[in-house]
Amino acid sequence: MRVALAFFFHETNTFAPAKGDLEAFRVAGAFGGIKRGADLIRNTDINMPYAGFVNEARSYGWDIVPLTGAGAVPSAQVTEEAFETIAGMIVEDLRAALPVDAVYLDLHGAMVAETFDDGEGELLRRVRQVVGPKMPIVISLDFHANVSREMVELCDGMFIYRTYPHVDLALTGQRAARHLKKLVDGLPRQAKAIREIDFLIPAAGQATATEPLKSIYARASDLERATIGNARISTIAVAPCFPLADVPMCRPTITVYADSQGAADAAADEMAALFEMSESRFVQELWEPRAAVREAMRLAESPGSGPVVLADTQDNPGGGGNGDTVGLLRALIEAKAQNALLAHIWDPDVAATAHDAGVGAVLHLGLGAKTGWAGETPVVADWLVEQLNDGDTRGSGPMAKGWHFKMGRCALLCHGGVRVAVISGKGQCLDQEQVRIFGVEPRALSVLALKSTVHYRADFEPLARAVLVVKSPGPVFADHRDLTYRKLKPGMRVMPGTPRA
Ligand SMILES: [Zn+2]
Incomplete structure (x- = not known):
């Protein structure tokens, strides 16, 4: 059994x-640049879907044929050049790898290219063209x-993470491999039912440890163990949506796979009704x-321990922000906050200047807001x-x-009781190690501001005294009424x- 594998990630x-240009995919950030062949799966001890897939597939004795893998941090549309280059490599490598018995693609699902609103749909169309209508294709x-x-x-099978923060990445790949195994072992052709919800859900209201999604996912798991009539539900793929995409397929969906169309429809209807009944509870x-x-x-003055965490949700680089807006930083300085840290501000120029000047230097300069979003200006x-590091x-x-963070040259700057962790490589702050590298223990802070929407909750919420979600300027709009959608x-x-x- 030979399974071709590729990954292509972009949240648009x-x-x-x-925009997401070819260079954005080439930089050796979290995804390690554009990879081909054996390099793709050299490390499978990492919380990524393809790694979970590979480990499970190897336990069946399958051969994995790695094609191309690429990913970039979220941004506006993937340029035509980047999409055609990477999709072209995947198709070319797939042709060269034939014959194979199945294809697994590890994708994001919210990629918009300059030339295609539905990036993954277009990629799947091209892959299907190469392998024909009968070969199983499973995706995560x-x-x-x-x-x-x-x-x-x-x-022939779509598997979607069930957690936000996304802690089940490898597990999702493993579920995809198990489904493929069932298909190979003769699972009858599955009926599919898709339901579309008619309201967008803001990302900050999509955390899965809290309601309403907590109960909705619990019900999905129960239904997967249920039989309706004589038919079994094989899997339910719930997608609460990426709301910052002005495309016709931007909306929450539920997709059910089952032995019969009746069972798939019944489960899909029930899941859709749960979303509709919970509508008012999705607002944060x-x-x-x-x-x-x-x-x-x-x-911070009240009894308890750990920092009060402020989520600077609208400038989250994980949702397309540049990570350099300063609304929250100004508020911290004006209020003379003490023992406070903001992680991070993306400002490569300031990081370089700090490295040239050295620890102990006092620099009079403007920090952040180099993008000029919402008319903001740097904080002079x-x-x-206070500290310098290599961001690695x-x-x-x-x-x-297991993720390898490469934040570029970094500097810890301090003004009064407010410290700022400055980075050169754009990325979301979601792991305590991204703070510790600055010589700061997150637990010991009074106030910790993070440019993140929900992912920070996995590693920072357990130590937080409280969490407040802040609406400071940035392109990761928390209230979609601030936007003009056209499509x-x-x-x-x-x-x-x-x-x-
Ligand atoms: Zn996500």
Whole structure:
């Protein structure tokens, strides 16, 4: 049994300032650049779907034929050049690898290319063309997939993470491999049912450890063990959506695979009804920066331990932000917050200047806001260089175990009681090691501001005294009413709880 494997990740925020060009895929960031052949799967001791797939497949004695793998940090549309180059490599490597018995693709599911609204649908179409209608293709997708009907039609099994923060990446790949094994062993052709929900869900309301998604996922797991009539449900793929994509397939979906169409439809209808009944509970309370800092300082004085965590959700580089807005930083400085840290500000120029000046130097300069989002300007002040590092560290938390973070040249700058962890390589702060590398123990802080929407919760929430979600400027819009969508499906509502047109 020979299984071809490829991965291609991009989460496209069509409202973000920068596009995903070929260079964004080439940089050796978290995904290690564009890889081909054996390099793709050299490390399978990592929390990634393809790694979980490979480990499970090898336990069956299958041969894995690695094709091409690439990923970039979220941004606006993938350029035509980047899409054609990488999709072209995958197709070319697949042709060269033939004959194979099956194909596994590890994808995001919310990729928008300049030339295709449905990036994964287009890639699947090309892969299907190479292998023909009968060969099994199974895929895994990010929790934030915007699943199109074409994607469902073009593959024989779709597996989506069930956690946000995404701690079950490898597990999702393993589930895909198990499904493929069942198909190979003669599972009858599965009926599919897809249901589309007619409101977008903001990312901050999609955490799976809290309601309403906690109960919704619990019900999905129960249904997967159920029989309806004589038919078994083989899997349920729930996608709460990536809402910052102005494309027709941007909406939550539920896809059910079952032995009969009746069973698939019944389970899909029940899951859709759960979303609809829970609509008003998907909205997360948002704090203005100044009010959030005041509340954080008050809470930090109250009994308890650990930092008050402020989530700077709208500038999350994991959702398409540049990680350099300063609304929350200004609020911390104005309020004279003490023992506070902001992780991170992306500012390669300032990091380089700090490395040239050395530890102990005091630099009078403007920090952050180099992108100029929302008319913001850098925070000009005297900054003490407290620590310097090379930004090279490995994740240890439940989500990023084994991930290799390359944050470029980094500097810890301090002004009064506020410290800022400055990075040169853009990326979301979601693991405690990304703070420890600055010589700071997260647990010992009073206030910890993080540019993240939900992923920080996996490693930081357990030590947090409290968590406040802050609405400071940035392109990862927490309230979609601040945006103008043009291409959504007719009848879509941009926030839960808003009236139907
Ligand atoms: Zn995601």
